[in-house]
Amino acid sequence: MNQYPKRLIEVDLPIKKISAHARREKSIRHGHISTLHIWWARRPLAACRAVICAALWIDPADPLCHEEFREKAAEIMRKFWDPMGLQTRDLDDPLELRRALLDFIADFANWDNSTKKEYLDASRVLTQAAHEALGGVPGTKPLVVDPFAGGGAIPLEALRVGADAFASDLNPVAVLLNKVVLEYIPRYGQQLADEVRKWGEWIKQ
Ligand SMILES: C[S@@+](CC[C@H](N)C(=O)[O-])C[C@H]1O[C@@H](n2cnc3c(N)ncnc32)[C@H](O)[C@@H]1O
Numbered sequence: 001m002n003q004y005p006k007r008l009i010e011v012d013l014p015i016k017k018i019s020a021h022a023r024r025e026k027s028i029r030h031g032h033i034s035t036l037h038i039w040w041a042r043r044p045l046a047a048c049r050a051v052i053c054a055a056l057w058i059d060p061a062d063p064l065c066h067e068e069f070r071e072k073a074a075e076i077m078r079k080f081w082d083p084m085g086l087q088t089r090d091l092d093d094p095l096e097l098r099r100a101l102l103d104f105i106a107d108f109a110n111w112d113n114s115t116k117k118e119y120l121d122a123s124r125v126l127t128q129a130a131h132e133a134l135g136g137v138p139g140t141k142p143l144v145v146d147p148f149a150g151g152g153a154i155p156l157e158a159l160r161v162g163a164d165a166f167a168s169d170l171n172p173v174a175v176l177l178n179k180v181v182l183e184y185i186p187r188y189g190q191q192l193a194d195e196v197r198k199w200g201e202w203i204k205q
Pocket residue numbers: 039041042043044147148149150151152153154168169170171174
């Protein structure tokens with residue numbers, strides 16, 4: 001059997017902080033996919049985002065972690081946590097680097113940070129670096145597959161952090177929700193919102 005380095009989720013996860021962000025997310029109404037359509041078993045985006053990052057990213061303290069991932073992760077975390085170059089953390093120490101990545105995951109679970117460019121850019125570079133270190137062909141992305149996708153929380157978060165996503169579900173309503181969230185909104189954006197408003201008015205009249 002091939003040996004492989006553990007992913008972060010296999011060694012640790014900042015569950016308490018992620019849960020706090022997930023609880024707070026329940027009261028968010030603006031811009032959240034839960035306002036599109038009710039889906040009864042919808043999982044908090046905070047938890048999905050955190051779990052996907054931790055499942056895709058390699059534990060830098062694992063002896064089998066590739067040096068190129070460790071270097072890239074240290075570079076990204078240094079820029080992120082120490083933009084002034086004050087060296088508050090020794091990111092050459094793999095255990096400190098692991099803690100920095102887990103802190104990043106906890107902070108990124110915050111809804112307020114989910115669309116900030118610095119978090120999005122850092123997460124996408126880490127996803128790509130882990131994918132290529134694990135043998136992914138440069139230029140391709142890792143694939144997250146969710147065969148029970150429901151309201152689409154897992155595939156949506158996979159796309160957010162730079163992976164590709166496949167979603168399916170037995171229920172045709174869930175399939176339509178996933179098509180809207182993952183394909184139509186990214187492709188048509190404002191035009192789709194305008195059309196929904198226009199035809200909604202037409203139906204009301
Ligand atoms: C717990 S929900 C998933 C919730 C989703 N992660 C979200 O955040 O919205 C489970 C989903 O599995 C689907 N499902 C159940 N049995 C299935 C099957 N045999 N094949 C495909 N989908 C199935 C249900 O329709 C439901 O949407």
